[in-house]
Amino acid sequence: MRSVSVFGATGSVGESTYDLLIREGGPEVYRTVALTGGRNVARLAEMAVALRAEIAVTAFDDCLEPLRDALAGTGIAVAAGTQAVHDAADRPADWVMSAIVGAAGLVPGMRALRHGGKLALANKESLVTAGQVLMATAAANEATVLPVDSEHSAIFQALVGEDISAVERIILTASGGALRDWPLERLAGATMAEALAHPNWSMGARITIDSASMFNKALEVIETREFFGVDPNQIEVIIHPESIIHSMVGFRDGAVMAHLGAPDMRHPIGYALHWPHRQKLPVARLDLAALGGLTFRAPDEARFPALRLAREVMEVRGLAGAAFNAAKEVALDHFIAGGLGFMQMAAVVEATLNRVSSDCSLGNAALTLEDVLQMDHLARIKAAEAVNLVKGS
Ligand code: NAD
Ligand code: MG
Numbered sequence: 001m002r003s004v005s006v007f008g009a010t011g012s013v014g015e016s017t018y019d020l021l022i023r024e025g026g027p028e029v030y031r032t033v034a035l036t037g038g039r040n041v042a043r044l045a046e047m048a049v050a051l052r053a054e055i056a057v058t059a060f061d062d063c064l065e066p067l068r069d070a071l072a073g074t075g076i077a078v079a080a081g082t083q084a085v086h087d088a089a090d091r092p093a094d095w096v097m098s099a100i101v102g103a104a105g106l107v108p109g110m111r112a113l114r115h116g117g118k119l120a121l122a123n124k125e126s127l128v129t130a131g132q133v134l135m136a137t138a139a140a141n142e143a144t145v146l147p148v149d150s151e152h153s154a155i156f157q158a159l160v161g162e163d164i165s166a167v168e169r170i171i172l173t174a175s176g177g178a179l180r181d182w183p184l185e186r187l188a189g190a191t192m193a194e195a196l197a198h199p200n201w202s203m204g205a206r207i208t209i210d211s212a213s214m215f216n217k218a219l220e221v222i223e224t225r226e227f228f229g230v231d232p233n234q235i236e237v238i239i240h241p242e243s244i245i246h247s248m249v250g251f252r253d254g255a256v257m258a259h260l261g262a263p264d265m266r267h268p269i270g271y272a273l274h275w276p277h278r279q280k281l282p283v284a285r286l287d288l289a290a291l292g293g294l295t296f297r298a299p300d301e302a303r304f305p306a307l308r309l310a311r312e313v314m315e316v317r318g319l320a321g322a323a324f325n326a327a328k329e330v331a332l333d334h335f336i337a338g339g340l341g342f343m344q345m346a347a348v349v350e351a352t353l354n355r356v357s358s359d360c361s362l363g364n365a366a367l368t369l370e371d372v373l374q375m376d377h378l379a380r381i382k383a384a385e386a387v388n389l390v391k392g393s
Contacts, residue, residue, distance in 0.1 A: 003031040005091065007108045008099035010037035010044050012204045013122040013148065016265045017097050018047050020273060023282060027052040034088040036100070036108075039063055045070035055079060057088045059104070086111055095273065097148075098123040101206050102329055103322075103376050106130055110369055113143040120272035122148040124223045129322040130372040131226025146272040147227055151220055153268035154246035154259030155228065162251070170224055171248040171256070173240040174299065175200050177212035179342075180239065184303055190342040192335065200243035200263045206332060213345055214299070215328050218310035222321055225314050232314040237307060239297045244286065260286060305346040309353065318363040320353070322372045323379040327352035330383035344390050351386035352379055 004021065008014045014037070021030055032051040037044035041063050048056035048071060055077040058067050064080035071078055079088070082104070089096070089111035097120045098109040105123030110130070112119055119138070121127070126134055138145045147156050151172050159167070178197040179190055195212040196205060203211075210216035217237055224235050246268075248258040261267050262284040270281040301308050306328075313320040331348040334340035340348065356362065356379050364371065 001029070001031045002095060003033050003093040004095045004097070005032070005034040005088065005093040005112070006097040006099065007034075007036045007085070007089070007105065007112075008097075008101065008123075009035040009047055010040045011099055011101060012202065012207075013099035013265055013269065014097070017099065017269050017273075018051070020266055020270055020281070021051060026050060033091045033093040036085050036088055041067040041070055048076050049074055052076075054091070055088060057084045059085050059100075090114075093117065095120065097269070098126065099148075101125075101204055103129055103325060106134075106372070107369075110134060110137055113137045113141055113145075116141050116143045118144045118146055118272070118275070120146050120148050120269065122269075124149050124219050125325050127223045127226040128219050128325045129376060130367070130369060131222070131321065132317075133367050133369050133372060135226065145227070146275055147223075148265075148268050148272050149220060149223060150263070150265065150268050151247040152223060152227060153271055155224070155249055157259055157271065158247075158249040158257040159228075162249075164228065164230075166251050166253075167228075167230060167234070167249055168252045169234045169236055169250040170228065170230060171236045171238055171250060172217065172220055172224060173243070173245050173247050174214065174217045174237055175211065175243045176239045176241055176299075177214065177216075178208070179212045180241065184300075187303065188341050188343045192338075195335075195342065199241070201265075203265075205336075209332060209335065210328075213306055213342065214304035215306040215332075215345070215349075217299075217304075218306035219325065219328075221307070221310045222314060222324075226321075232311065237299050239299050240294065242291065242294055244291065244294055262286060305343075305350070309346065309349055312353070316357070316363045318361075318367060319371060319375040320357075320362040322375040323353055323356045323362060323382075324349060326376045326379035327383040327386070330380050330387065334387050340387060340391060347390045347393075348383055348386045351389060352383040355382045355386065 032053040035053045036057040057079045061081045089108040092115040095118045096112040099122040195209045198208045243263045246259045250256045264283040313324045327349040331345035
């Protein structure tokens, strides 16, 4: 029986993962080691019972009592707090889903890699902040990292049987998010509710807002560079409003391989769950005649400064990704809380990168996880200062 753990089980990707595990037979087919979640302890407990997990962990200390109550008499162990989430990753599992949102997902994934096995990586922030460290850790432990972000799963599938040296370019598709058809001058006043109305994908709130600002695509460009090891100038972004082509790979003979499918995360999650095999998955089948057409347009950098910043981050590499992601998370917190405008998020990230790089050299070749975590911490402090500056400007 295969053993599995799901970090961030109660989130959007976590729910889709759970859905697949249950449909495939749940505890009859999979031995669930650890499930982690946040404040929704009722849902976490429900999942833990249905999958007969060994341990359920909430990231928040004050949620321990309700989780313990919800699981009383079940024999399922409970724990709470950041440390407990990290420790849960020390329990070996054959397949581990990394679906915590934000930089908080980095350490559990890194710890899981120490056991070898497969790490299904939805948490793109892991590659953005610590790509080199993460890939080196995977190689050293003979672990396999499988991409779950739909674009990266698409590229990964297009590369099966191919030689990476024959790749000329990688074309990441972007829906353009909720505000893609807004005139530029209205964007500054976009509200959270408006940014949350994603046209195609149902996802967690943070990544949905990141889609509207293109910070999500910016993270994905860096993720592509770190995971596939291609040169930054080989990575292109194209707006594709229908979200049917999940990404494309162009080869040196001029061929372009595209991956198409319904926008449903159960496809990339299921691919990672069964890799290298394909199994039947409960996703809608494409009706191309009903779709009629697929459209494309070039992204406008004035609307999306995040893409330009991603290019700068890739040029510096080293710790720049950690600073970029941390600043983006702080800016997003302030947009969600109110007070920071939609277009001011990019201004905060840019100011933070400038401030951090004047204090220390970001392009450090030999990186450790500790270096990354320290930069994450420092950049959050600088970003909070930048928020005040940008708000006052
Ligand atoms: P979500 O907000 O729906 O869920 C996040 C999960 O992480 C929840 O279980 C939550 O309880 C947990 N969590 C939140 N903060 C935490 C913390 N500090 N410590 C520990 N756990 C914490 O997020 P999501 O949309 O499922 O996205 C998860 C990850 O997958 C993100 O990195 C996102 O970029 C990536 N991703 C998501 C999608 C999607 O369709 N939702 C697609 C591609 C990639
Ligand atoms: Mg994606």
